Amino acid sequence: MAYLGNPARTKEIINKYHLSAQKKFGQNFLIDTSVLEDIVSAAGITKDDTVLEIGPGIGTLTQYLAEAAGHVIAVEIDDKLLPVLEDTLSEYDNTKVLNSDILEVDIKALSEAENNGKPFKVVANLPYYITTPIIMKLLEAGSPVESITVMVQKEVADRMQEKEGSKEYGALSIAVQYYSDPRVVCVVPPSSFIPQPGVDSAVIKMTRYEQMPVEVEDEAFFFQVVKAAFSQRRKTLVNGLSNNKELGVSKDMAGDALEKIGRSRTERGEKLSLEEFGRLSDVLIELKK
Incomplete structure (x- = not known):
């Protein structure tokens, strides 16, 4: 199969092009063939698929x-890696490299141009410093994405699939679970990379829902409520919601809404499930009328 998963070959390419991992781009080169195979297998890729890869590296x-x-289609922000990719992908006529920042790419337009408007399967070894913005861009309504299989920092992967009641449960957990079904595929130790990161990593697959598990009256307002609920974790929900000026919710209104969904006025955000946040946002909309 592919040969760059071999550590010796990876080091050869790094030396040939005088490369060093760019911290500003969160670069670490994966050298574990079993992990590479696990990623491709978990993503469920077939010859019928167009894959959008973020940060191909070498x-x-x-x-x-x-x-x-x-x-x-591989989107690479670091233009110094373009000649490397031209070399390492020279045997493959089914690859295309775009020198761009994925956060600035119009994924819908890219799908129209490269995949007849059909959704991509996204696969990536994501830079840890910018994981959340990339994940949210890919998941948000309208993005033509069928599934996302990515390597991220293990604690971030854990947070994505956490349920209510956990200290790690938060706005990211709710956002990911609103749009998709997240499942951790495997945990990856630092020794699987050059250079070795200081933390464990994990491969997580998010399968996009065709229909959201929770229906909300106003999606933008729902996410505002979720963000406000976790922006001040030590405060009660009543205080968190009323302190957020954008929501336009008073303490009394927040307390009344919580009671209407069967929760106490002293409840904190991490105790509410995705479904309860959906009901809470709908009740708040009614109370604001």
């Missing part, structure tokens, strides 16, 4: 994706 995972997929 093309290690890209090679594995090219073997399995019909087409791979």
Whole structure:
């Protein structure tokens, strides 16, 4: 199969191009073939699929994706890696590299241009410093994305699939679970990378829901409520919601809404489930009328 998962070959490419991992781009080069195979397997890629890869680096995972997929579009922000990718992907005529910041890419337009408007399967070894903005861009309504299989910091992966009642449960947990079904595929130790990061990583797959598990009257307002609920974790929900000026919710209104969904006025955000946050936002909309 692909050969860049071999540590010796990876080091050869790094030396050939005088590369060093760029901290500003969160670069770590994956050198564990079993993890590479697990990622491709978990993503469920076939020759019928067009894969959108974020941050291909030197093309290690890209090679594995090219073997399995019909087409791979790799978005790389670091222009110094373009000649490297031209070299390592030279044997694959089903790959295309875009030199761009994924946060600035119009994914819908890219899907129209490259995939007949069909949704992508996204696969990536994500930079840890910018994981959440990328995940949210991919999940938000309207993004043509079928599934997202990514390597992230383990604690972030854990947070994505946490349920109410946990200290790790928060706005990211609710957002990811509103749009998708998240499942951790495997935990990846620092020794699987060059250079070695200081933390464990994990591969997580988010399968996008065709229909959201919770129906809300106003999605934007729902997410405002969730954000306000966790922006001051030590405060009660009544205080968190009323302190957020954008919501336009008083303490009495917040307390009344909580009681209407069967919760105490002294409740904190981490105690409410995704479904309860949905009901809370709908009740607040009614009370504001």
